[in-house]
Structures are given as C-alpha cells and as structure tokens.
Amino acid sequence: MEIMEHIIQENEKDERIDKVLSAINEEWSRSQVQQWIKEGNVTINEKQIKSNYKCNIGDRILIKIPEPENLDVIPEQMDLDIYYEDSDVLVVNKPKGMVVHPAPGHLTGTLVNGLMAHCKDLSGINGILRPGIVHRIDKDTSGLLMVAKNDMAHEKLVNQLVEKSVTRKYFAIVHGIIPHDFGTVDAPIGRDPEDRQRMTVVDNGKHAVTHFRVLERFHQYSYIECELETGRTHQIRVHMKYIGYPLVGDPKYGPKKTLNINGQALHAGVLGFVHPRTDEYMEFEAPLPEYFSKLLHDIQK
Structure with a gap:
C-alpha cells in the first residue's frame, strides 16, 4: 500500500478535505477520495476525519492508497x-x-x-x-x-x-506580458519536496527543456507556442511558472486569481513522428478547441 503525505497550504485553507485531495491528483475522483476517508485511509494530524472536514493551514494529511485491483x-x-x-x-x-x-x-x-x-x-x-x-x-x-x-x-x-526527434508543439495562454519574442527554459524538474503531488524546478531533477515563442500579447496575458525537447510531467506548466508566466486557469501551478476555465489553457496542437514501419515523417495539426478560441476572443476584446 502506497502512503502519501500532503501539508495544507494557504490557498487550501477552509476547503473541504475531499475537494482538496481530488484537486492534488487529477487521477483521483472525489467519490474515490470520499470512499478512502470512509474506510479510514485518510488521517489529518493522525486523526480520522469525515469528508466535510474543513482544512487548516499546516494540517498534515496522510493518504493510504489501496493497491489497485x-x-x-x-x-x-x-x-x-x-x-x-x-x-x-x-x-x-x-x-x-x-x-x-x-x-x-x-x-x-x-x-x-x-x-x-x-x-x-x-x-x-x-x-x-x-x-x-x-x-x-x-x-x-x-x-x-x-x-x-x-x-x-x-x-x-x-x-x-x-x-527527442518527435515534434510536439503546444499552444497556451499565460499570465503576464512576455517582453521577448522567443525563449528557452532549460531547468531540471522533479517532485516538489514540500508537496509531493506537485512538480517543480529542483537541482537534482530530470533534464527538461522547453522552447517558446510569443504569438500575441494582450493587456494582461500572452498567447504562446511551446515546443517540447523533453517530456517531463507537467513540464510546460512548471517551466512557465518558473519564469514568472504561469498558465491561465492552472489550478496547481497558476495564481489563485485566474480565469475560471476548469483547468489550464493548454492544447497539444502539433504532433510529428517517423512512422515505425514505413520510416515516413508524418505531422498532424489539431485546431484550438472551442473553449480556447472563445477565451482568446474574449481576451482580445
């Protein structure tokens, strides 16, 4: 059985425990978390609690994750x-x-x-x-x-x-106005020692490189294209936060006050690779989804 620890941060104060836990790992549903709490697999400060417990800053949560069937x-x-x-x-x-x-x-x-x-x-x-x-x-x-x-x-x-021969281009909207047209973030990524459910830039992390270019600037935001050289967990989200331009809507790495779009404004728009049998290079492009296009239009206005 895997055991994970989470310390309640300021932005999680007064939130229900089931809501907090389902937000720190996108693969945990709220109903699953509630079941774990009911079964006694979640403790706060070494005490069992109910799903409606309101969190306090510094609360130490231990989650016993049952082995998957x-x-x-x-x-x-x-x-x-x-x-x-x-x-x-x-x-x-x-x-x-x-x-x-x-x-x-x-x-x-x-x-x-x-x-x-x-x-x-x-x-x-x-x-x-x-x-x-x-x-x-x-x-x-x-x-x-x-x-x-x-x-x-x-x-x-x-x-x-x-x-690193696969072409992977992403489109994103970030907070802030990036002054330069092009940039590269070369910074290693690993688990955040203070919050194991988050990734961050750490000295002993895995090599990670993101190239970006600004497509358009707005009053408070920038619309960018990112190209991955490596593929670390949450790489673009972590790197853009690291240089001071977190993704709009990002519940894990963005600011508390952000646009409410139910998750980060990030779209994997271009994918290219060599076909494993024919050795032919193939590239595909998917247009921006409707919510993303509408968000861009609203910001432009």
Whole structure:
C-alpha cells in the first residue's frame, strides 16, 4: 500500500478535505477520495476525519492508497476524434477533461476505455491499464496523442521520444506580458519536496527543456507556442511558472486569481513522428478547441 503525505497550504485553507485531495491528483475522483476517508485511509494530524472536514493551514494529511485491483479494462463506445489510423499507429485528438488511462478512481470514461472499444489491437508493453499508450497529456490538456497498435510500433515510437526527434508543439495562454519574442527554459524538474503531488524546478531533477515563442500579447496575458525537447510531467506548466508566466486557469501551478476555465489553457496542437514501419515523417495539426478560441476572443476584446 502506497502512503502519501500532503501539508495544507494557504490557498487550501477552509476547503473541504475531499475537494482538496481530488484537486492534488487529477487521477483521483472525489467519490474515490470520499470512499478512502470512509474506510479510514485518510488521517489529518493522525486523526480520522469525515469528508466535510474543513482544512487548516499546516494540517498534515496522510493518504493510504489501496493497491489497485487487477482489473480488465472495460471497452466503452466513444466518439473519438481520430486523425490517422493504420495497422501500426493511431493518432487521436483528446478532449479537455478526459483522463488518458484508467487508475484508481477513474476506471471508466478514459481514452483507453474508448480505444479498447474502437480497436482490439493495442500494444501490451505498458500493461493492462495502459495498452498502446506511448506518451500522455494531462487530464485538462487537450490535443494530439500517438497510440501504438503493436509492440514493434510502441518500441520505435518510444525510442523517438528518447532521442527527442518527435515534434510536439503546444499552444497556451499565460499570465503576464512576455517582453521577448522567443525563449528557452532549460531547468531540471522533479517532485516538489514540500508537496509531493506537485512538480517543480529542483537541482537534482530530470533534464527538461522547453522552447517558446510569443504569438500575441494582450493587456494582461500572452498567447504562446511551446515546443517540447523533453517530456517531463507537467513540464510546460512548471517551466512557465518558473519564469514568472504561469498558465491561465492552472489550478496547481497558476495564481489563485485566474480565469475560471476548469483547468489550464493548454492544447497539444502539433504532433510529428517517423512512422515505425514505413520510416515516413508524418505531422498532424489539431485546431484550438472551442473553449480556447472563445477565451482568446474574449481576451482580445
């Protein structure tokens, strides 16, 4: 059983404990957290509490995460936005709000559930809960993902990620006006020692490089394109916060006062890779989702 610790911060004061915990890990649903609390797997300051407990600054929360059951993924019919598919590779445009693969608290409604209903032939390298998944994007990030339909394709696509030859361009809206047109953030990323559910720039972190360019500036915001050289957890969100321009709507790394768009304004708009069988370079582009375009329009006004 995994045990995680979380110390309540100022911005979490007076919030319900079930709301706080479901916010620190996007793969935990509120109902799952409430069940853990009911079963006595969550303590605050070494005492058991109820789901409606209001948090105080400095409260020490211990969460005992039960071992996941050995579950089969349930195929679910979904209207997937598939950009390309052949016998080796599939490229899909994931909507904002969808979790990529099943996990405790999110066993259904994920992209993998939809993929399992769409096609039976997915690579098995990542196991039962993550078939075919070569890389992932956050729940509230929309955009393009490549999926491997067999182990040969999976290995070759992963190798391209390791070699940094995959093209991955993201579009984001950030707080603040970035004065220079281009920039590169080269700063290692690891777990935040003060909050294990967050990532941050740390000396002993993993090498991480993000290139960005400003597409448009507004009164209080900048619209940017980011290109990943590496693919660390929450990389763009962490790097932009690090240089003082956090993403709009980001509940984990953004300011407390931000636009209420239910998650960060981040879209994986361009994905390019060499086909694992034909060795042909392929590139795909997904337009901004409707909420993102509307947000840009509102900010421009």
